[in-house]
Amino acid sequence: MTSKANQQSREIQRLANILYFRSGVFQNTEWMGVKAAKCPMDMWVYQELMHRLNVDLLIETGTWLGGSALYFAHVLDMIGQGQVISVDIQLPDDLPQHPRIEYLKGSSVDPAILEQIRAKVDQASSVMVILDADHKADYKYQELKAYADFVSDDNYLIAEDSVFDFYPAWPEFGPGPADAVQRFIRERPEFVVDRNQERHMLSFCPAAFLKRTPARSR
Numbered sequence: 001m002t003s004k005a006n007q008q009s010r011e012i013q014r015l016a017n018i019l020y021f022r023s024g025v026f027q028n029t030e031w032m033g034v035k036a037a038k039c040p041m042d043m044w045v046y047q048e049l050m051h052r053l054n055v056d057l058l059i060e061t062g063t064w065l066g067g068s069a070l071y072f073a074h075v076l077d078m079i080g081q082g083q084v085i086s087v088d089i090q091l092p093d094d095l096p097q098h099p100r101i102e103y104l105k106g107s108s109v110d111p112a113i114l115e116q117i118r119a120k121v122d123q124a125s126s127v128m129v130i131l132d133a134d135h136k137a138d139y140k141y142q143e144l145k146a147y148a149d150f151v152s153d154d155n156y157l158i159a160e161d162s163v164f165d166f167y168p169a170w171p172e173f174g175p176g177p178a179d180a181v182q183r184f185i186r187e188r189p190e191f192v193v194d195r196n197q198e199r200h201m202l203s204f205c206p207a208a209f210l211k212r213t214p215a216r217s218r
């Protein structure tokens with residue numbers, strides 16, 4: 001492609017992501033009858049990564065109605081192993097129940113919650129983390145720092161909803177996950193932005209699939 005064609009295709013992708021996000025369709029996206037506020041393209045990529053990396057612990061902050069936790073549990077069912085930990089400051093009474101899911105109630109950066117998660121991480125061999133709680137930049141940055149060491153080498157730390165301030169699809173929101181990721185990766189060079197995970201073109205996590213690379217670790 002010529003550089004002009006490249007520029008045009010990047011602009012089409014930017015506008016498509018803004019259009020998709022601003023349609024609000026994620027508020028009516030369901031997994032097995034339970035709402036999951038996700039971009040389905042990201043869900044597809046999550047199952048690809050979980051299978052490829054043989055994930056046996058999926059940590060999610062931000063449970064909401066439990067649709068994403070149920071999705072991850074079903075993917076682990078198909079892989080044949082693993083647990084989901086899903087943390088939220090508020091947990092509704094009618095969350096989907098599944099033997100692979102453990103819900104934790106509290107702030108995702110509360111030291112008591114982090115201690116419980118650490119105990120699970122110590123028992124696991126392939127850990128992926130998806131941060132989908134509070135999306136303000138300062139909070140997401142705190143979460144990135146708190147959860148980074150839980151992630152296994154070659155696995156992913158994902159800052160959901162960088163679409164807010166990356167394209168930006170929601171400029172009114174102010175600094176969000178994309179801002180937090182920029183700050184975080186400057187300090188933690190072993191985490192590399194893997195934009196190949198946006199190859200399906202629509203994503204709520206642009207430039208926020210962070211791969212932990214052992215060669216550059218520590």
Ligand SMILES: C[S@@+](CC[C@H](N)C(=O)[O-])C[C@H]1O[C@@H](n2cnc3c(N)ncnc32)[C@H](O)[C@@H]1O
Pocket residue numbers: 035036037038060061062063064065066067068087088089090106107108109132133134
């Ligand atoms: C975007 S929703 C999560 C969507 C869910 N993962 C899904 O895909 O359906 C964000 C959730 O984060 C929770 N939340 C907000 N601040 C939080 C915090 N400090 N710690 C943990 N959860 C928080 C909210 O209660 C809300 O349920």
